[in-house]
Amino acid sequence: KLENATAKAELGRASWKLFHTMMARFPEKPTPDESLALKTYITLFARLYPCGDCARHFQQLLAKYPPQVGGRNAASGWACLVHNEVNKRLKKPEFDCTKLDYDCGCGEDEKKEKE
Numbered sequence: 739k740l741e742n743a744t745a746k747a748e749l750g751r752a753s754w755k756l757f758h759t760m761m762a763r764f765p766e767k768p769t770p771d772e773s774l775a776l777k778t779y780i781t782l783f784a785r786l787y788p789c790g791d792c793a794r795h796f797q798q799l800l801a802k803y804p805p806q807v808g809g810r811n812a813a814s815g816w817a818c819l820v821h822n823e824v825n826k827r828l829k830k831p832e833f834d835c836t837k838l839d840y841d842c843g844c845g846e847d848e849k850k851e852k853e
């Protein structure tokens with residue numbers, strides 16, 4: 739089958755959206771188990787991403803920039819950095835990581851679960 743750049747870009751946008759939103763929702767003070775879960779998720783995401791070339795490049799990026807899973811700020815900043823590395827390779831503009839604003843739309847459900 740031929741490469742379809744539109745589908746590839748759409749998959750990328752959807753994936754990045756989930757990726758960054760997950761970081762924005764990661765606990766500020768995670769338990770070791772939560773940190774391990776995020777690290778495992780990122781490793782498997784990089785391995786299973788459904789575009790072979792992208793997955794290969796992204797795995798190389800993870801080797802160079804190990805996932806930061808110590809808390810929400812570290813994880814969000816790290817995700818922004820690696821996305822910017824992908825942007826660089828694709829000759830896209832750099833994103834200003836001080837302007838991160840990903841919202842899951844799930845309101846206060848996190849707080850409620852803890853009550």
Ligand code: FAD
Nearest residue numbers: 747750751753754758791792795796818819821822824833
């Ligand atoms: P995207 O890069 O998809 O970004 C979507 C939106 O996220 C932007 O509009 C902006 O609002 C925001 N954003 C941009 N940069 C950041 C940042 N640093 N931090 C937070 N938010 C940001 N495509 C290829 O052609 N070759 C590849 O090798 C390749 N590898 C990829 C690897 C991964 C892991 C992923 C998830 C995608 C990959 N893609 C690849 C797809 C590519 O990164 C883009 O998603 C796609 O080209 C669409 O680009 P876009 O300009 O719409 O913006």
